[in-house]
Amino acid sequence: MNLIGKLILTSTGVLLLGVSPAFAQSDADDEADVWATIEAQWDAEAKGDKKWANRLLTDDFSGWGKNSPAPRSKTSIIMWDRFYAGQGKTIAHELYPLDIRVHGDVAIAHYLYTSAFQNKDDTVEVDNGRFTDVLVRTEDGWKFIAWHGGDDD
Numbered sequence: 001m002n003l004i005g006k007l008i009l010t011s012t013g014v015l016l017l018g019v020s021p022a023f024a025q026s027d028a029d030d031e032a033d034v035w036a037t038i039e040a041q042w043d044a045e046a047k048g049d050k051k052w053a054n055r056l057l058t059d060d061f062s063g064w065g066k067n068s069p070a071p072r073s074k075t076s077i078i079m080w081d082r083f084y085a086g087q088g089k090t091i092a093h094e095l096y097p098l099d100i101r102v103h104g105d106v107a108i109a110h111y112l113y114t115s116a117f118q119n120k121d122d123t124v125e126v127d128n129g130r131f132t133d134v135l136v137r138t139e140d141g142w143k144f145i146a147w148h149g150g151d152d153d
């Protein structure tokens with residue numbers, strides 16, 4: 001290989017090395033944004049925010065909670081969220097991220113949780129469980145398109 005070929009090859013390698021950290025930073029930013037969206041959903045539900053599903057679920061959402069007989073649409077999630085809000089409230093929760101993968105405009109997040117729910121009769125139930133959430137990047141940020149999980153009982 002001549003000197004010009006070696007310079008081009010070396011320059012290309014340096015440029016590629018220089019670009020790679022930028023991609024890694026972008027992936028880290030995406031992972032942080034995805035996790036922030038998941039936390040926002042849990043926080044909104046705990047605060048009794050009745051509009052969280054309209055903000056955070058895609059119109060074609062399909063999620064299958066462990067206690068559901070079949071996957072639920074966005075409309076179904078909103079209905080059941082209203083029902084459960086009348087039964088009591090979440091008084092505490094903690095999330096434990098395990099793995100987040102971002103592939104273009106799609107993200108998959110696996111995590112564990114602990115949640116305490118206080119019923120109307122003041123009984124507190126503590127659940128531990130796991131979820132896998134699938135989110136897509138939209139013009140309004142990351143939104144849930146699917147999830148699956150629930151308590152470990």
